[in-house]
Amino acid sequence: MTKKILHIASSTKFIFPFINLVNERFSPVDHEFLLTTDLAEDEVVYSENVKLFLVNTLFLRIKYHLVLVMKMHQADRVLLHGLFSFRLVQILFFTPWLLKKCYWIIWGGDLYSRGVGVKNWRWKIREFFRGSVIRNMGHLVTYIRGDVELARDWYSAKGQYHECLMYQSNLYKFYEIPEKNRSVINIQIGNSADPTNNHIDVFEKLLPFKDDAICIYVPLSYGSKLYAEKVIALGTELFGDKFRPITEIMSFDNYLEFLGSIDIAIFNHKRQQAMGNTITLLGLGKTVYLRSDTTQWALFKEKNITVRDVVDFKELDFCFNKHNVDMVEKYFSMENYHRQLDSLFD
Structure with a gap:
């Protein structure tokens, strides 16, 4: 029996080539993508396993988060493409049983955000929620081992490390460089x-x-x-x-x-x-x-x-x-x- 894998992401320039590759290399039936609107939403290629949610009103945000909670419970695995949404962090904080099947794809800014901003009461509340979620996250995905070590050091993260390049932007690209005929x-x-x-x-x-x-x-x-x-x-x-x-x-x-x-x-x-x-x-x-x-x-x-x-x-x-x-x-x-x-x- 195949596993149902849920991907949670925003509409960035990295995610659409990734979706295309997954749908070409793996069975689209086994993967579902829940996307929120972002800078690159115009690039979305719609298919049966891709759902794009507008979240620009309170009603639409509530609708999206209800679908999110339902889909996460139904999935066998949940891949979090970045952990930037504080609302998602809050949802996972109050549904800790989901964390064991969550795979956090560490982007960088979502890990290092602990050092951003004034360390006031809002920062302390945010870090309280984030700390609990990251500590109990089941799986950590990146190709930079040092970021996993920082997650373990800063948040006592216990999740299993999976080495993966994740996006095509991180791959080697061949380009025939013309012979340099300039002094600059x-x-x-x-x-x-x-x-x-x-x-x-x-x-x-x-x-x-x-x-x-x-x-x-x-x-x-x-x-x-x-x-x-x-x-x-x-x-x-x-x-x-x-x-x-x-x-x-x-x-x-x-x-x-x-x-x-x-x-x-x-x-x-x-x-x-x-x-x-x-x-x-x-x-x-x-x-x-x-x-x-x-x-x-x-x-x-x-x-x-x-x-x-x-x-x-x-x-x-x-x-x-x-x-x-x-x-x-x-x-x-x-x-x-x-x-x-x-x-x-x-």
């Missing part, structure tokens, strides 16, 4: 208009090179518009026309072409973030700087993939790293991904 060094800073990118700190590191032949690209199409405006104003002031903010969302092919033109990428996040960008750049043999106190740093070191420490950034040194390409292609492969999904759904 292209530098990428961060991946979004989120303060966690710590752009300003990186600007300070690049200031000594402002008169060199450089071009600084900063993706700002996602995140806070107000923060993006601040970054653009400062970047333009410091680097003039060598500063190139990216404020429009690119197609996948165009973005891959853009990453192929980058020489040095600097991700100054203090937590696990921007993994799709990082994996793709490393798979293209690019020189990538990360913070050495992050869980993704530990992951790449474990996989024998070379990354550099942001703290040690002192020169515009870069080179094509064929070893990194081989290591990324080996671990972040479609074949490995399929094996992991087979194991997760078995």
Whole structure:
């Protein structure tokens, strides 16, 4: 007898390719997707096992949560694609018997949110609910072992660890890089208009090179518009026309072409973030700087993939790293991904 697997997610850009893959590789009858509206809802491909819920009124939210509770009780397994919804956390807190069959797919922000915001009474209440739910979650799903260790350290999480890449954005991508016929060094800073990118700190590191032949690209199409405006104003002031903010969302092919033109990428996040960008750049043999106190740093070191420490950034040194390409292609492969999904759904 096959197991009925319920997926709970919002309509993000990552979820729809995942749904398509599941429906092609596995039996759609065994998987059901409950989605709430989000930025990428226009990309939804409707099928019998995909249900999209509007939650923009009190009545619609109540309706969605009632369906959610009913479906979670009926399912054999519940895959939580991120744990961002505090209402979902509350539901699971008051239905603890469901947690043993719940698989929390750790995105990053849903784990690290404990350090966000003022630690007032609201934060304490939120963490009280989250702590109980995470501690008793039956299963923890990620490919970054360090995030599981943090969940165990911060919340005493007892769940079984399942290693899985989860989304196609985390896979190796082949791209034929054109031969470089330019003298300008292209530098990428961060991946979004989120303060966690710590752009300003990186600007300070690049200031000594402002008169060199450089071009600084900063993706700002996602995140806070107000923060993006601040970054653009400062970047333009410091680097003039060598500063190139990216404020429009690119197609996948165009973005891959853009990453192929980058020489040095600097991700100054203090937590696990921007993994799709990082994996793709490393798979293209690019020189990538990360913070050495992050869980993704530990992951790449474990996989024998070379990354550099942001703290040690002192020169515009870069080179094509064929070893990194081989290591990324080996671990972040479609074949490995399929094996992991087979194991997760078995």
